Each structure stands twice: as C-alpha cells, then as structure tokens.
Amino acid sequence: MNLSGKIVLITGGSGLLGRAILRDLLKRDAIPVNLDITKDDVGVKYIHCDVMEEKSISNAIQSVIDEYGVIDGLVNNAYPRTADWGEDFESIKPESWRKNVDWQLNSCFICCQQVIQHMLKQECGSIVNIASIYGIVGNDFSIYKGTSIIPPAAYSAIKGGVINFTRYLASKYGKDGIRANCVSPGGIFNHQDKIFVENYNSKVPLSRMGSPEDISPSVSFLLSDESGYITGHNLVVDGGWTAI
Ligand SMILES: NC(=O)c1ccc[n+]([C@@H]2O[C@H](COP(=O)([O-])OP(=O)(O)OC[C@H]3O[C@@H](n4cnc5c(N)ncnc54)[C@H](O)[C@@H]3O)[C@@H](O)[C@H]2O)c1
Secondary structure, X not given: OOOOOOEEEEEOOOOHXXXXXXXXXXXXXXXXXXXXXXXXXXXXXXXXXXOOOHHHHHHHHHHHHHHHOOOOEEEEOOOOOOOOOOOOHHHOOHHHHHHHHHHHHHHHHHHHHHHHHHHHHHOOEEEEEEOOHHHOOOOOHHHHOOOOOXXXXXXXXXXXXXXXXXXXXXXXXXXXXXXXXXXXXXXXXXXXXXXXXXXXXXXXXXXXXXXXXXXXXHHHHHHOHHXXXXXXXXXXXXXXXXXX
C-alpha cells in the first residue's frame, strides 16, 4: 500500500482501535497525527482536540496545515459518549440522546467539512469514517442474555447516519478527487463479560471477536493510493457477522 509520507489525521487515536490504526499507518511510512483529548502511547504527533467543540476541531486542523501544508487523509474514529451511554431504551433521556448524536455524528460532519476545504484546494484526499455492523444490521439481543450489557439505541442511529453521510460525500466530491469510505468493524475483543464473548463467538462465522489489528489494515487500504477507484464503500470487517 502506498502511504509513504501521507499526512493522515485521526480522531480518537489514543483508544483501542485508534492506537492500532496509528501503528498500522506508521508501519506503512505514513505520518499520522492524533487528534484526541488524551495523548496516545504510540509516540506519533499529537494535537489536543475535543471533537465536541467546533473551535477545537478548527484549531487542530489549522495547526496541521500550518505545520505540514497538506492533509492527505482523515479518519473519523473518536468515540465520545455520555456517562449514561448504554441505558435501557425506555429510560434514555432525550437530552442524552441528543448529546450522543451531536458528539458522535455531528462531530464527524464538522471534521469532514473542515478537512474537505483543504482537500478541495489540493484536489485530492481520502476520508475514512469508522462506522459499525450496528449501522447496517439490528442487534441480536440474545448475545447479551446473562450479562449487564445493554446495546445503545443511539449507536444504531449514529452509525447508520455515518454510513449514508459518507455516501453523500463520495457522490458530491468524487469529481474533486476526494474519496470517502467507511470501515465497519464487528465487535472488538476488549475483555468484555465472559458470557457475552462466548455468545458472540458462537454466533459469528469466524468464531471469534475481532482484534484492533484485524481492522486497522482496512483503514490504511482505504487511505492508500491502491484504493484510488473506491469511494462510497462500506468495508465491513466483522468475521462474517453480517453475512448471516
Ligand atoms: N470497540 C468496538 O468493538 C467497536 C466496534 C465497532 C466500531 N467501533 C468504533 O470504533 C471507533 C473507536 O472505538 P474504540 O473502541 O477504539 O473506542 P475507545 O473508547 O477505546 O477510544 C475512543 C477514543 O476517542 C477519544 N475521545 C473521546 N472523546 C473525545 C473527544 N471529545 N474528542 C476527541 N477524542 C475523544 C478517547 O480519548 C479515545 O482515545 C468508534 O467510532 C467506535 O464506534 C468500535
């Protein structure tokens, strides 16, 4: 994959999936810049950025332009959520729902809008929005039986929105050399409740949850020149979850 020297912004690069994306980009000689509220331990260029704040996003993007003069790629990966994320559907407070949609979906719009202004001048760029299998299919509630995990309803609305918003971007900006795609991971193993993991593993065709390293190469691919004729795609990396 040709990513050598490419300046790639990633939001939420300090998290579970974000760190794997940073490492994969480094391995391929890209120059990743992590925009997060907490610093990563990967050792890449870090800029404090709170995606819940429009000004914080524009400051971070401007400082990247000041330093590098170009933005080749953007990965919208940050995952801000309210303290009551995962509340049972009937108890969700509308205010909480609004905040999560604002922090997760609207922040993706703002990052895309601001970065696209620079990509338009460059006449090239690649955007990868991290969505989820739950933006494509409904939850199988049987896998949560015997656990305290409640899948958040807003997540389905947000990730479904991210996927079709990405198609809008692909359609509008293809003529300008800007590509927009999604990567939709399945469940990533992170020491969840044992019963949940067993239930998940027994359902998913490849019989295991994903690892961050299962997902990250797909992000790199969609940022690279090798995916130059791919736009508006949702690359599902889920061990077969959505195939059945
Ligand atoms: N973990 C999974 O099983 C899974 C599955 C499918 C999709 N995803 C998606 O992958 C992405 C990353 O998820 P993750 O599991 O790595 O989450 P995570 O919680 O491990 O990491 C999220 C990162 O976002 C950062 N963040 C939080 N609020 C922020 C803010 N206001 N501004 C900037 N950064 C902020 C955090 O500091 C953290 O580094 C998310 O979009 C998530 O929906 C995850």
